[in-house]
Amino acid sequence: SHEIYNYSQYTNLGLLNSMDQSIQNGGSTSTSPYNNDHAQNSVTAPSPYAQPSSTFDALSPSPAIPSNTDYAGTHAFDVSFQQSSTAKSATWTYSTDLKKLYCQIAKTCPIQIKVLTNPPQGAVIRAMPVYKKAEHVTEVVKRCPNHELSREFNDGQIAPPSHLIRVEGNNHAQYVEDSITGRQSVLVPYEPPQVGTEFTTILYNFMCNSSCVGGMNRRPILIIVTLETRDGQVLGRRCFEARICACPGRDRKADEDGIRKQHVTDATKGGDGFRQVSHGIPMSTIKKRRSTDEEVFCLPVRREIYEILVKIKESLELMQFLPQHTIESYRQQQQNLLQKQTSMQSQPSYGSCSPPHGKVNKLPSVSQLINPQQRNTLTPSSMGGGLTDSK
Numbered sequence: 001s002h003e004i005y006n007y008s009q010y011t012n013l014g015l016l017n018s019m020d021q022s023i024q025n026g027g028s029t030s031t032s033p034y035n036n037d038h039a040q041n042s043v044t045a046p047s048p049y050a051q052p053s054s055t056f057d058a059l060s061p062s063p064a065i066p067s068n069t070d071y072a073g074t075h076a077f078d079v080s081f082q083q084s085s086t087a088k089s090a091t092w093t094y095s096t097d098l099k100k101l102y103c104q105i106a107k108t109c110p111i112q113i114k115v116l117t118n119p120p121q122g123a124v125i126r127a128m129p130v131y132k133k134a135e136h137v138t139e140v141v142k143r144c145p146n147h148e149l150s151r152e153f154n155d156g157q158i159a160p161p162s163h164l165i166r167v168e169g170n171n172h173a174q175y176v177e178d179s180i181t182g183r184q185s186v187l188v189p190y191e192p193p194q195v196g197t198e199f200t201t202i203l204y205n206f207m208c209n210s211s212c213v214g215g216m217n218r219r220p221i222l223i224i225v226t227l228e229t230r231d232g233q234v235l236g237r238r239c240f241e242a243r244i245c246a247c248p249g250r251d252r253k254a255d256e257d258g259i260r261k262q263h264v265t266d267a268t269k270g271g272d273g274f275r276q277v278s279h280g281i282p283m284s285t286i287k288k289r290r291s292t293d294e295e296v297f298c299l300p301v302r303r304e305i306y307e308i309l310v311k312i313k314e315s316l317e318l319m320q321f322l323p324q325h326t327i328e329s330y331r332q333q334q335q336n337l338l339q340k341q342t343s344m345q346s347q348p349s350y351g352s353c354s355p356p357h358g359k360v361n362k363l364p365s366v367s368q369l370i371n372p373q374q375r376n377t378l379t380p381s382s383m384g385g386g387l388t389d390s391k
Helices: 007-011 013-024 145-149 248-270 303-321 324-346 380-385
Strands: 003-006 078-080 092-095 100-103 109-114 124-131 165-168 174-177 184-189 200-206 221-228 234-244
Touching: 078 234, 092 248, 100 248, 109 221, 124 165, 124 200, 165 184
Parallel strands: 003 174, 100 234
Antiparallel strands: 078 109, 092 100, 109 200, 124 184, 124 221, 165 200, 174 184, 221 234
């Protein structure tokens, strides 16, 4: 059955009994086994180090700041997610690039647990939320007052209304609030995978939006999933970021696009070339052409505009191989052609608008200008007079 357990009670029943006795006696009795003769100097709050000597070396007080470092341990503990999409209709999705879970409030989110070797009998899986940033990490993650006091999602539920994380479909779930740190978590007994499978699936619910005022208030959180023995010893740990929002698919896509753009910007500033993708175009396939100016820019455009820009780019680069006098002759020919067309348009036409001496020559392309077979014919004299075809 769902029950609320104090973490110290869960890990050390002897400590809780001594605490209860101290409370019944008005807090005047020392809870430390090393200071029984000086009860008058005891403090009202029990010491976090007041543990029986038989377990003092094996257990440590609950940390004020839980570790978020991944630790596979001797059992190769791992947490994974099923393949998910970024569709707007998705109730949850997971980004492997960002190591971040996106899910809707109170929706089922399956998490896969895997170990290489079976943990000891009585092992449990704990899920605990913590704030990601250092300035918030000491604060306990709880639901906002609006969701905590609302009847929605709370009526008929065994889980405490202040807990952010709930377990769905498991009658053995235990909701824990640490008596020292106040941190809330939920535990379920470890169950080995069923025959023919390699994962054990746990269904989690997240009961408050990341944007809720009075709760997370847009502060990013981490979910720490640990494999523990029945007395609280950590055997393995995995951590991922979580965002509870109205449209998980949209938010995941926006975050991934943003990080890709940032990587492209950083790569451009560092001169290392493009390593990421932008708008579906692999940047690694775009060859960076070295020139006197080492700075390279990325301009996302549609394909038809892209093809035009490629021709312009190639023409500008090919001009570097042309002698300066050839370029000047080419420009003079363009000017002469423009003047010729202007004079023909100003003359009155009688029956036919075609030129009286044949059609006008098309200007040579840049590739023709650098063709070795034609370069000798492209002299200033020949280009200046070669405006019409010879009969």
